[in-house]
Amino acid sequence: MGNNIILKAVNITKIFPGVTALNNVNFDIREGEIHSLVGENGSGKSTLIKIISGVYQPTSGEIYISGQKVDHLNPIKAKELGISVVHQELSLINTQSVVESFYYPQITLSNGFLNWKKMKRDISQFLKDLNIEINIEEKVGRLPIGKKQLLEIARAVYYNSKVILLDEPTSSLSENEIWKLFEIISKLKTKQVSIVYISHKINEVLEISDRITVLKDGRITNQMKKEEASVEKIISSMVGKTLNFKYSNPEELQKIKNSRPHFKDKKILLKFENISNKKDLKNISLEVRKGEIHGFFGVIGSGRTETIKSVLGINDLKSGKIIFEDKEVRFRSPYSALKNGIAYATENRREEGLIFTFDFKSNISLVKFNKEDRKFIDFNLEKSLANEAIKKFEIKIPSVSSGVRELSGGNQQKVVISKYFLSHPKLLILDEPTKGIDVGAKEEIYRFIFDLANSGITVILISSELPEIMMLCDRVTIFKSGKTISTFNLNEVTEEDILKSATA
Numbered sequence: 001m002g003n004n005i006i007l008k009a010v011n012i013t014k015i016f017p018g019v020t021a022l023n024n025v026n027f028d029i030r031e032g033e034i035h036s037l038v039g040e041n042g043s044g045k046s047t048l049i050k051i052i053s054g055v056y057q058p059t060s061g062e063i064y065i066s067g068q069k070v071d072h073l074n075p076i077k078a079k080e081l082g083i084s085v086v087h088q089e090l091s092l093i094n095t096q097s098v099v100e101s102f103y104y105p106q107i108t109l110s111n112g113f114l115n116w117k118k119m120k121r122d123i124s125q126f127l128k129d130l131n132i133e134i135n136i137e138e139k140v141g142r143l144p145i146g147k148k149q150l151l152e153i154a155r156a157v158y159y160n161s162k163v164i165l166l167d168e169p170t171s172s173l174s175e176n177e178i179w180k181l182f183e184i185i186s187k188l189k190t191k192q193v194s195i196v197y198i199s200h201k202i203n204e205v206l207e208i209s210d211r212i213t214v215l216k217d218g219r220i221t222n223q224m225k226k227e228e229a230s231v232e233k234i235i236s237s238m239v240g241k242t243l244n245f246k247y248s249n250p251e252e253l254q255k256i257k258n259s260r261p262h263f264k265d266k267k268i269l270l271k272f273e274n275i276s277n278k279k280d281l282k283n284i285s286l287e288v289r290k291g292e293i294h295g296f297f298g299v300i301g302s303g304r305t306e307t308i309k310s311v312l313g314i315n316d317l318k319s320g321k322i323i324f325e326d327k328e329v330r331f332r333s334p335y336s337a338l339k340n341g342i343a344y345a346t347e348n349r350r351e352e353g354l355i356f357t358f359d360f361k362s363n364i365s366l367v368k369f370n371k372e373d374r375k376f377i378d379f380n381l382e383k384s385l386a387n388e389a390i391k392k393f394e395i396k397i398p399s400v401s402s403g404v405r406e407l408s409g410g411n412q413q414k415v416v417i418s419k420y421f422l423s424h425p426k427l428l429i430l431d432e433p434t435k436g437i438d439v440g441a442k443e444e445i446y447r448f449i450f451d452l453a454n455s456g457i458t459v460i461l462i463s464s465e466l467p468e469i470m471m472l473c474d475r476v477t478i479f480k481s482g483k484t485i486s487t488f489n490l491n492e493v494t495e496e497d498i499l500k501s502a503t504a
Helices: 045-052 075-080 116-129 145-158 176-190 201-210 231-239 250-258 304-311 334-337 348-355 362-372 379-393 407-421 439-454 466-472 496-501
Strands: 005-016 019-030 034-039 060-065 068-070 084-086 162-165 194-198 211-217 219-225 268-276 284-287 294-299 319-324 342-345 425-433 460-462 476-481 483-489
Touching: 005 045, 019 034, 019 045, 019 194, 019 219, 034 045, 034 201, 034 231, 034 379, 045 162, 045 194, 068 407, 075 084, 075 211, 116 145, 145 162, 145 176, 145 496, 176 194, 176 201, 201 231, 211 231, 231 439, 268 304, 284 304, 284 460, 284 483, 294 439, 294 466, 304 460, 334 342, 342 407, 362 379, 362 407, 379 407, 407 425, 407 439, 439 460, 439 466, 460 466, 466 496, 476 496, 483 496
Parallel strands: 034 194, 034 211, 084 162, 162 194, 294 460, 294 476, 342 425, 425 460
Antiparallel strands: 005 019, 005 060, 060 068, 211 219, 268 284, 268 319, 476 483
16 A cells, blocks of 8 residues: 555535535545545435545535546546446446446447457456456346446446445445455555445454544544554444444343233244245245244345245245235235235335435325325325334434435435334335444344334344344244245354354
């Protein structure tokens, strides 16, 4: 790592109507450095990244790239100056092939035409050099989400970026893919490429960083070298105090679980009997008890979400029975499932969980109003529901008429969960509810999940984070290759037992 400062943000302030998102922030990155940016949702990380990449103009302050002051920076100008961003929500086009996604005419035109042979040869060798195994002829839409993430990062490298901003790059990656990403980042570092690494995963930050900057409420609370940092130091800088994570403490959690009244009757609410579909499910059988928090665990593609989509009528069933409240059911759509008391909070909150053209109160009321088949909007009830959601779920938003697009990831997730809670379901299915949110927001989501269960709602929790499953759930069903392997009472097994079952 050199001492040359490649990018510098000086005294950056950004004010939105009613909100100071950044307040006099100073941030720089050196040539060949991995500089991590951490903070709770709403701390200002995304706003700072959008200013550095030209999406937002600062209210005041200056940006320098390679020592030169840059005025009126925009995304095109930033890219020309060597600044690339890999967002958590990917920008790939699903209908393109992998090689087409690298389209860059200036280097592939031959006599006025695209030289596909050269492109394929170059891209194939380029991916090989990065040790990324992807079929360049494959359509992007057919790639697993982890491969898409690596492809997006590879594209930023391919364009000879000086600085690459990685926003939650491991949120959809398996453990093997995370290590692959770290290898790529290490290679880039040797080539003097600078990385701004934005993550909520503090252990990753400690593993990969040269320096760490912590933001809270739009201000920098700490900047430290890797050797000065620790988990405790980062968390206390993020939240402004030393937290007692009640809902992440195993002893406290066990007390909460034992005190829950609704899980003690053992009555079966939902039952699958040998359900299969034409593609990826084979004789799935399991039982979900009334009032429990039931975990679905397995690697990506193991059949967890596919099973739920079959229940909801999104995927067709070939055979088997679904029994809900002692009656055999076949729902034709998530809407018909909702009418019968089953709500599903999707993994993809931005594309499927929220409507960005609607304001906050409309997003909150939509599910309840649909469930009740209301033909007219009750505006007083809509406002009342929105205020109830803000109070119960501690959603940080200027007003009930504000949009949801610019909310932090944690607050967006609270909106998704709250709108289903307010529809009063009997069963709430949460698919990766803490994906891409910070440690403080996770703690809040954990509390909400226990509150849901305590109110009598049965919860199915689909999560790729085994510690989360262990902390929150009463029982867990293990999925592998479209089958259910086993169901465990979590008082009787260890993480090692579950991992063995999921990977053996």
